[in-house]
C-alpha cells in the first residue's frame with residue numbers, strides 16, 4: 248500500500264502527515280449511503296483510524312466533518328450514559344443529506360482515551376456519585392487522554408482544505424487550527440438531554456468548556 252506521504256497532496260505538509268500512514272481502502276455501502284473508507288495507522292501507537300468519505304472532499308472548501316471518538320457502548324449498543332451514539336447517527340445523516348463530507352472514527356479514544364475497562368470502572372464510580380472527571384481522577388487516570396493531531400494529519404492527507412466541524416468540543420477546533428486546517432463553521436449536533444446523561448452532558452460543559460446545543 249502506498250504511503251500517504253507519497254501522494255501528490257503531500258508536499259509542504261509532509262511533516263504533518265508523517266505520523267499516519269494509509270494502510271487500506273475500499274468502498275462501504277451503509278444505510279446512510281455509499282462511503283469510500285480508508286484506514287490510517289498512527290505510527291506511534293498502532294491505532295487504526297477509520298475514515299468514511301462521501302463525495303469529493305479534496306476539492307473546494309467547507310467540507311462537513313466529524314471527528315468521532317470511538318465509544319463501543321454508545322456507538323454500537325446505544326447507551327444513554329453518553330451521547331456518542333446519537334451524535335454519530337446525526338453526523339452520518341448530515342453528511343448523507345449533503346452527499347459530501349467526512350467522518351473520522353478515532354479508535355483508541357474509548358472513555359476519552361482511558362480504555363474500555365477503565366471507562367466501565369468510571370461508570371461504577373459515577374453510580375456512587377462521582378462526576379465523569381472525578382471518577383477518572385479517582386482511578387489515577389487523566390480526565391481526557393485523547394489527541395487529535397493524527398486526525399488533523401489524516402485530513403491533510405485527504406487534502407481537505409477547510410471544514411465545517413460537527414462538534415461541541417473546543418479541543419478539536421484548537422487542534423485543527425494548530426495544524427492550519429481552517430474551521431469555517433461549527434455545526435451543532437443537538438442531542439436530546441435525558442435523565443441518564445444529563446449529568447454527563449452538564450459535566451462536559453462545566454469542566455471541559457463544551458458548547459451546549461439545545462435540542463429543538
Ligand SMILES: [Zn+2]
Pocket residue numbers: 318320321322329330331332
Ligand atoms: Zn460515549
